Amino acid sequence: MKKLGLILSFAAALLFIACKTNPFTGKQTLALVSNSQIFPMSFQQYNQFLSENKVVKGTAEADMVKRVGQRIAIAAEKYLNANGYQGYLKGYQWDYNLVQDDQVNAWCMPGGKIVVYTGLLPVAQTEAGIAAVMGHEVAHALANHGQQRMSAGMLQQIGAVAGNVIIDDPRTLNAFNQAYGIGTTVGVMLPFSRGHETEADQIGLYLMAIAGYNPDEAANLWLRMKANSGGQEPPEFLSTHPATDSRIANIRKMAPAAKAEAAKFGVTSFK
Numbered sequence: 001m002k003k004l005g006l007i008l009s010f011a012a013a014l015l016f017i018a019c020k021t022n023p024f025t026g027k028q029t030l031a032l033v034s035n036s037q038i039f040p041m042s043f044q045q046y047n048q049f050l051s052e053n054k055v056v057k058g059t060a061e062a063d064m065v066k067r068v069g070q071r072i073a074i075a076a077e078k079y080l081n082a083n084g085y086q087g088y089l090k091g092y093q094w095d096y097n098l099v100q101d102d103q104v105n106a107w108c109m110p111g112g113k114i115v116v117y118t119g120l121l122p123v124a125q126t127e128a129g130i131a132a133v134m135g136h137e138v139a140h141a142l143a144n145h146g147q148q149r150m151s152a153g154m155l156q157q158i159g160a161v162a163g164n165v166i167i168d169d170p171r172t173l174n175a176f177n178q179a180y181g182i183g184t185t186v187g188v189m190l191p192f193s194r195g196h197e198t199e200a201d202q203i204g205l206y207l208m209a210i211a212g213y214n215p216d217e218a219a220n221l222w223l224r225m226k227a228n229s230g231g232q233e234p235p236e237f238l239s240t241h242p243a244t245d246s247r248i249a250n251i252r253k254m255a256p257a258a259k260a261e262a263a264k265f266g267v268t269s270f271k
């Protein structure tokens, strides 16, 4: 019993040390692994993914994906700086690539590594539609949702003895792969929790609005997603991001707050 108590207090101390604040929600989140440990794995996997898939270059659509990505990244930096989180994006190396693939999907790996599949374009329809999806995916990355999942996975696998995380440790890599779906298919993640989805919806709306895109378009995008999910096998993004009526209603409810947030940065007209 005594030993168990000792282990539990050690674990509690470790969790205390390993917590960090989510700048968008003010909530404490679990972070057993730091960005400096995760980013190199992420960047390596991203480059490998790009080398193994067909990256679309030089087309109007590819340019649009880069343009939206840059605007979302600048919006994130503005928001974080204005809220006392200078340096939060340290180590980020933003990248935005359109990849030839019929999947209705997009994702953002840690450190700002974004992929949009061409299959998303007909559903997104407009630049604001792309911004809604990308804002949402970037929000997961900024709020370290994957990192929290990785930390939870590591607690399971390693027990509480994660004081020194070694990247070469197969258990660390295993936790990373499970959290980010690396291995056979990059970007195919386990579904996030409903709480993380709501967070990403809200942060994503802020980001798209500050970037100059109309947050009202997000609800329309999710309606199109819903209409698109009628088939037998829903596309990857839709299977992990169900566009339910309550979700769409919630996004509608949050849009005015996103516009008010954008106004703080002088953005009052949207495209």
Ligand SMILES: [Zn+2]
Binding pocket: 136, 140, 192, 196, 197, 200, 241
């Ligand atoms: Zn999501």
